[in-house]
Amino acid sequence: MRRLRKILFFIILSAWTLTSCEKDTGTETVNVPIGFSNNVTTATRAGDINNDNLTSIGVFASLTHGNFDATVSTPNFMYNQLVEKKNGTWQYTPLKYWPNNDSDKISFFAYAPHNATGVTPSNAIQKGYPSFTYTTPTAEADQVDLLAATPIINQNGGSVDFKMQHALTKVVFNVKSNDDITGKVITAFSITGAKSGTLAFHVPANDDDKGFGWTYPSTVTAETFTATTKSLSVPDKSTPEEAMLCTYFLLPTNIGNTFNITYTYIGIKGTQTVTLTNQPLPSLDKWLSGAFVSYTIGIDKKVVTATTESHPTWGNGGQGSVDGTIN
Template structure:
């Protein structure tokens, strides 16, 4: 039980965060000791699995300089999202069945400090994140069971992961990457089932400037046999009722021949450990093409 001061001139300021951690010191998130002067400071560490991550909320603005008479003794707190929500969707770019995501992860900032402060002309919030250089990163991955089946119908998409990550728009965006491996199965007249494996490591995410305090950005990974298209969409709200805005995309294709072994966006990758995958038929060599399953002979 807490009481308002008897002296009407005494004022109280309230700060809040959620979810509540009973043993705050030494937990995540954690506050600096109460003996520290000034506004509260909160330390936060990102968890490696999406289902262990928290939608961290803080009161912005704090309820400043209140007395009992301000609102008949009641304290109102406006809670705001402090992290960036990042959703990863998998979408099929063709009608080919049997595609699967076998590996998926994102590299993100591991820890930061949330500082309550007075707004400035350049930053109008009462709280901001502070990062220590060099930035420490963590690899986050989905809790969904892998392999994750890519929808068999073109343009159908499914949610792979929903991350709550530290905002990156004001720090080194190049530290934030994604890695993915996916497979496409074919058929052979011999009855064998050749599998094409595409591996992309440490690829750049588009629209990193949208990773702001309280923002919601989703990425759609459009998977086809010969390319992967990653599209970023910014959302005005955390719910599904708002209208998203496409903010950026990157198309990653693998090499067509030995002379262009690298990926089009400058990263490196492999297809079955080689720059291109071919399978022998009775008459000639063929690539994995869009639109259907190749019938190939066992080589």
């Protein structure tokens, strides 16, 4: 008899589990799967992630009995769930379903690419909004255009449509010649900046609020990020075009950003090598989440001049300059 009661209990429990994520249509109860879609804002250059080349996202989701509560809610429904684009549609496994109780809500948080190099998610039992620590790869070639989505809070049906936004600052360096000396070649370049930071999600306060923000340790650890190129010819002064030296995706902070450059030129005594270190960058206040800032380094025999501008595609801002003298 005890065994029979256990079997009956198991059957009842199993039936509740199967129906708890179903929708009542009025005539019958059917499973309603949760589907995803994404839209990436303002991607324009090689290396940027856009709607066409985004292939994976990481999703956190909290199932709550009532509205999301930052004091107790955890990512108990999805934790760093891989969602992949396959054949033009977003797919994941195991498939999850909307709750059948209208008072139950699901809140979604996402970033991309899934498990990008340098991303360490908050743990699965952390209460409140999910977050992740990001440690920027030191090599230019290993850096990615990290995205984060505006949170979708207290949803009970429909499609989950993420608005993915650029989370880092895109920093592009171009070079040109400022004098009549020809044959300049850049042989090394690097930039120093913040090594790591933490991105935490929150409920947007207004339409301009992205729903996420960065914080940094009280003492920021600096790191050197190395450009891929080892030999880049600097366009002569007579050539109006600039040459692109490198593209970085860096943490949006103006703490400790300087650059180092080594280049050669042909002088009276033959090939001369010049190395400048810890050169300041202008307009660091433009390093915002989602901003696109470019610098042009003008090189002549005795002076290096760096000018900057921000681009409305990713952000807005002003211009500035700084000079570095070669001894």
